[in-house]
Amino acid sequence: xxxxxxxxxxxxxxxxxxxxxxxxxxxxxxxxxxxxxxxxxxxxxxxxxxxxxxxxxxxxxxxxxxxxxxxxxxxxxxxxxxxxxxxxxxxxxxxxxxxxxxxxxxxxxxxxxxxxxxxxxxxxxxxxxxxxxxxxxxxxxxxxxxxxxxxxxxxxxxxxxxxxxxxxxxxxxxxxxxxxxxxxxxxxxxxxxxxxxxxxxxxxxxxxxxxxxxxxxxxxxxxxxxxxxxxxxxxxxxxxxxxxxxxxxxxxxxxxxxxxxxxxxxxxxxxxxxxxxxxxxxxxxxxxxxxxxxxxxxxxxxxxxxxxxxxxxxxxxxxxxxxxxxxxxxxxxxxxxxxxxxxxxxxxxxxxxxxxxxxxxxxxxxxxxxxxxxxxxxxxxxxxxxxxxxxxxxxxxxxxxxxxxxxxxxxxxxxxxxxxxxxxxxxxxxxxxxxxxxxxxxxxxxxxxxxxxxxxxxxxxxxxxxxxxxxxxxxxxxxxxxxxxxxxxxxxxx
Amino acid sequence: xxxxxxxxxxxxxxxxxxxxxxxxxxxxxxxxxxxxxxxxxxxxxxxxxxxxxxxxxxxxxxxxxxxxxxxxxxxxxxxxxxxxxxxxxxxxxxxxxxxxxxxxxxxxxxxxxxxxxxxxxxxxxxxxxxxxxxxxxxxxxxxxxxxxxx
Numbered sequence: 214x215x216x217x218x219x220x221x222x223x224x225x226x227x228x229x230x231x232x233x234x235x236x237x238x239x240x241x242x243x244x245x246x247x248x249x250x251x252x253x254x255x256x257x258x259x260x261x262x263x264x265x266x267x268x269x270x271x272x273x274x275x276x277x278x279x280x281x282x283x284x285x286x287x288x289x290x291x292x293x294x295x296x297x298x299x300x301x302x303x304x305x306x307x308x309x310x311x312x313x314x315x316x317x318x319x320x321x322x323x324x325x326x327x328x329x330x331x332x333x334x335x336x337x338x339x340x341x342x343x344x345x346x347x348x349x350x351x352x353x354x355x356x357x358x359x360x361x362x363x364x365x366x367x368x369x370x371x372x373x374x375x376x377x378x379x380x381x382x383x384x385x386x387x388x389x390x391x392x393x394x395x396x397x398x399x400x401x402x403x404x405x406x407x408x409x410x411x412x413x414x415x416x417x418x419x420x421x422x423x424x425x426x427x428x429x430x431x432x433x434x435x436x437x438x439x440x441x442x443x444x445x446x447x448x449x450x451x452x453x454x455x456x457x458x459x460x461x462x463x464x465x466x467x468x469x470x471x472x473x474x475x476x477x478x479x480x481x482x483x484x485x486x487x488x489x490x491x492x493x494x495x496x497x498x499x500x501x502x503x504x505x506x507x508x509x510x511x512x513x514x515x516x517x518x519x520x521x522x523x524x525x526x527x528x529x530x531x532x533x534x535x536x537x538x539x540x541x542x543x544x545x546x547x548x549x550x551x552x553x554x555x556x557x558x559x560x561x562x563x564x565x566x567x568x569x570x571x572x573x574x575x576x577x578x579x580x581x582x583x584x585x586x587x588x589x590x591x592x593x594x595x596x597x598x599x600x601x602x603x604x605x606x607x608x609x610x611x612x613x614x615x616x617x618x619x620x621x622x623x624x625x626x627x628x629x630x631x632x633x634x635x636x637x638x639x640x641x642x643x644x645x646x647x648x649x650x651x652x653x654x655x656x657x658x659x660x661x662x663x664x665x666x667x668x669x670x671x672x673x674x675x676x677x678x679x680x681x682x683x684x685x686x687x688x689x690x691x692x693x694x695x696x697x698x699x700x701x702x703x704x705x706x707x
Numbered sequence: 708x709x710x711x712x713x714x715x716x717x718x719x720x721x722x723x724x725x726x727x728x729x730x731x732x733x734x735x736x737x738x739x740x741x742x743x744x745x746x747x748x749x750x751x752x753x754x755x756x757x758x759x760x761x762x763x764x765x766x767x768x769x770x771x772x773x774x775x776x777x778x779x780x781x782x783x784x785x786x787x788x789x790x791x792x793x794x795x796x797x798x799x800x801x802x803x804x805x806x807x808x809x810x811x812x813x814x815x816x817x818x819x820x821x822x823x824x825x826x827x828x829x830x831x832x833x834x835x836x837x838x839x840x841x842x843x844x845x846x847x848x849x850x851x852x853x854x855x856x857x
Contacts, residue, residue, distance in 0.1 A: 279719050
């Protein structure tokens with residue numbers, strides 16, 4: 214890379230590797246060559262609200278699941294729970310358990326995919342490894358073929374559970390207001406139990422990889438705990454009555470920079486707690502805690518920026534509801550210097566703690582005597598209206614809010630997705646990592662850019678955009694512009 | 708010979724549905740007993756799981772390219788395998804195929820990937836843009852003709 218001859222350089226990473234759609238990181242350098250500012254931009258999908266208006270509310274679980282191909286199960290579940298509220302109906306206990314069972318299987322698959330295919334390459338293969346090796350193939354090459362086979366087997370098995378109940382490969386169609394369209398036979402239950410047991414073993418194996426590959430490497434632990442990757446923010450997560458992490462239901466709990474509870478509320482009150490700030494350079498809004506206020510892209514107790522997703526869920530809870538996950542939860546905090554952990558890159562380990570919890574929860578539910586019940590639907594009888602629903606998506610708190618008329622026709626929808634909640638934090642993380650790594654005169658290498666991307670990738674941001682992408686169409690492009698925005702250099706790594 | 712026609716895309720994201728529609732029309736157009744049709748919005752490893760067990764796979768997807776709307780290309784699956792491009796929350800098809808071979812998953816002998824150039828894949832809607840809509844019959848005929856080549 215040659216130095217630009219002008220005062221300001223713009224480094225743009227576009228599109229971000231391992232990210233669907235066309236996300237973009239832009240880094241602006243000042244005349245001294247230090248980082249002045251960094252922005253995270255996402256593409257806009259147009260017309261979703263309009264698309265929903267005028268449709269029967271009960272079609273929304275299928276429509277919202279089509280927003281993206283990344284976590285259709287999460288949108289389907291949030292939407293189904295929102296319909297419970299819209300139709301003022303409480304599903305039978307067995308229906309709730311079946312929904313949570315499907316959802317737990319989905320979490321195992323999604324967290325495993327992220328750990329091995331997306332986050333893993335940075336740690337297992339190494340942030341400075343050639344781009345061609347920083348992928349799941351590189352991970353398997355490093356950890357061994359046998360583990361590779363187990364990863365694929367775990368993914369296939371948990372997808373099978375989702376398809377068993379969801380009724381459709383990838384995009385579930387089972388959610389109904391007041392319940393679920395299909396239960397489990399004894400034969401299917403036994404199959405789920407077997408898959409859950411294998412998933413727990415897979416979770417243990419993954420913990421071992423965290424130990425052997427990440428924690429045993431002092432350079433990685435130092436990187437994880439380095440100041441360049443830390444923010445003192447608030448944290449938000451869904452908790453059960455014991456303040457344990459729950460993906461399917463509970464109250465939203467907010468803790469401060471010392472992990473002290475500052476709010477706990479049912480999602481129906483979200484508008485009292487969450488505000489949305491608008492910045493001219495981004496179409497994506499910046500949610501913040503209303504009671505603290507918006508104070509710009511900064512951390513600390515006076516900034517209403519909060520974080521969601523695995524690290525935040527662990528910080529916002531008092532523990533995990535299952536034994537293995539609880540043991541790992543305790544080890545997580547004792548290893549990383551106590552609670553809360555502010556280190557963004559620790560999110561990868563937090564994700565593994567949650568993977569174990571999801572597997573254990575899947576087993577519990579598969580062994581629940583009620584799980585093969587056929588009482589899985591409460592037929593709604595009340596006049597429909599407005600409703601709010603929430604789940605924890607793998608990428609954080611997912612809120613759906615629908616306004617329906619008395620005929621259940623949709624008038625308006627509002628969604629706050631995990632990546633939305635984290636928008637402010639992601640912007641801060643990129644800037645801080647860039648400031649820590651790019652100093653006056655630093656040669657911006659591929660490995661350096663990747664390290665900056667790691668700050669961003671830990672959040673596993675979902676741009677709710679392309680459902681798929683043709684491979685080969687998304688190389689990493691680094692554009693460098695002068696102050697007149699003339700392209701002076703383009704680097705490309707395919 | 709068992710053949711899979713796999714259409715990829717989002718049915719409610721305007722031109723993104725073109726791969727799904729082309730797959731369906733191709734399935735109706737060509738004769739053959741051992742042909743299955745799957746329409747899906749998946750990527751990477753999940754795509755590979757769908758392919759497993761077939762002798763031949765025809766994948767139809769969309770690429771955003773406003774300048775060449777209505778054109779269709781055949782991509783070389785082997786070439787994709789050598790690339791490192793990946794997608795978020797999963798892995799690219801090429802990488803997934805490498806991985807599948809690595810761990811010994813049965814993949815089709817022949818994998819043909821067709822990419823249709825589209826104008827708008829970011830607006831929610833149930834119809835294709837007019838320009839692409841008009842080109843669809845010809846796109847499907849071209850894919851069918853390409854498949855019929857010896």
